[in-house]
Amino acid sequence: MIQLAKNIIPAKEIIDKLKEYQDQIDSLATFQLRSDKAKNVFSTRNRIGNKVFDAVKVKLTEMCSGARRCVYCEDSVADEVEHIHPKDLYPNLCFHWDNYVYACGNCNGPKNNKFAIFRKDNGNFHNVNPQGKMKATEPLEGNDALINPRIEDPLDFCILDLSSTFKFVVVAKGGTDDAFKADYTYNEVLRLNDREFLRKARENAYTNYKSRLGYYTTKKVEGVAQDKLDNLVLNLKQEAHPTVWKEMQRYHSKGILKSIDKDLDDLFIKSPEALNW
Numbered sequence: 001m002i003q004l005a006k007n008i009i010p011a012k013e014i015i016d017k018l019k020e021y022q023d024q025i026d027s028l029a030t031f032q033l034r035s036d037k038a039k040n041v042f043s044t045r046n047r048i049g050n051k052v053f054d055a056v057k058v059k060l061t062e063m064c065s066g067a068r069r070c071v072y073c074e075d076s077v078a079d080e081v082e083h084i085h086p087k088d089l090y091p092n093l094c095f096h097w098d099n100y101v102y103a104c105g106n107c108n109g110p111k112n113n114k115f116a117i118f119r120k121d122n123g124n125f126h127n128v129n130p131q132g133k134m135k136a137t138e139p140l141e142g143n144d145a146l147i148n149p150r151i152e153d154p155l156d157f158c159i160l161d162l163s164s165t166f167k168f169v170v171v172a173k174g175g176t177d178d179a180f181k182a183d184y185t186y187n188e189v190l191r192l193n194d195r196e197f198l199r200k201a202r203e204n205a206y207t208n209y210k211s212r213l214g215y216y217t218t219k220k221v222e223g224v225a226q227d228k229l230d231n232l233v234l235n236l237k238q239e240a241h242p243t244v245w246k247e248m249q250r251y252h253s254k255g256i257l258k259s260i261d262k263d264l265d266d267l268f269i270k271s272p273e274a275l276n277w
């Protein structure tokens with residue numbers, strides 16, 4: 001799961017059109033009507049050939065890492081407009097640009113209507129829509145318990161274990177809201193640790209990033225032209241699983257990389273510019 005750029009916004013006429021779509025939902029009298037309408041009308045608007053959603057997808061693509069990778073798993077191609085706040089539960093956010101990310105079907109499908117909050121009245125963790133419930137009900141008020149990659153950095157909540165497991169480990173103190181939020185997001189909703197192919201893909205990405213940095217460093221020492229080096233950097237930035245690269249940088253900066261991978265740590269010392277890639 002990767003934090004997305006904040007300064008990418010569709011043209012004003014697209015935002016205005018989204019607002020027009022949204023107003024059609026907001027004008028309905030009951031939550032149930034608004035929820036049903038959001039579900040129905042979104043699928044009819046979100047189609048190839050709809051100019052608004054064609055434009056939305058262009059902007060969501062600009063936000064993606066690598067070759068249009070999914071914001072959540074960073075592995076598969078992103079091809080579904082995903083609502084961070086599910087549209088059934090939050091029909092008032094169905095056509096809000098800030099509520100969209102580009103995700104893959106493998107992540108978007110199981111996420112579906114899962115959402116949780118910390119209740120405003122008592123602070124308790126609360127599943128907004130318990131599983132098995134057929135109809136969405138109006139959510140209670142509270143702060144989101146799902147990490148939002150449009151406004152938050154997922155790596156403030158977890159660290160990726162680069163030493164052996166390539167699983168995400170919650171860094172917040174047990175029992176705190178941040179710990180609940182990280183566990184709910186990474187493990188319960190997105191299953192980023194127990195989908196084995198993702199764990200394996202992160203392990204492979206580590207090797208790929210390391211060999212690309214090694215190749216770049218060798219070529220730099222050989223004195224190859226800057227434009228060729230720039231190209232190597234560009235290629236590295238197109239790799240899937242950018243979180244793995246970010247963690248390689250963070251481990252080096254924190255001084256913990258040398259104890260688990262001295263060769264990689266040395267590469268960052270020889271090419272410190274790589275800490276800004």
Ligand SMILES: [Zn+2]
Binds near residue numbers: 073076105
């Ligand atoms: Zn995905």
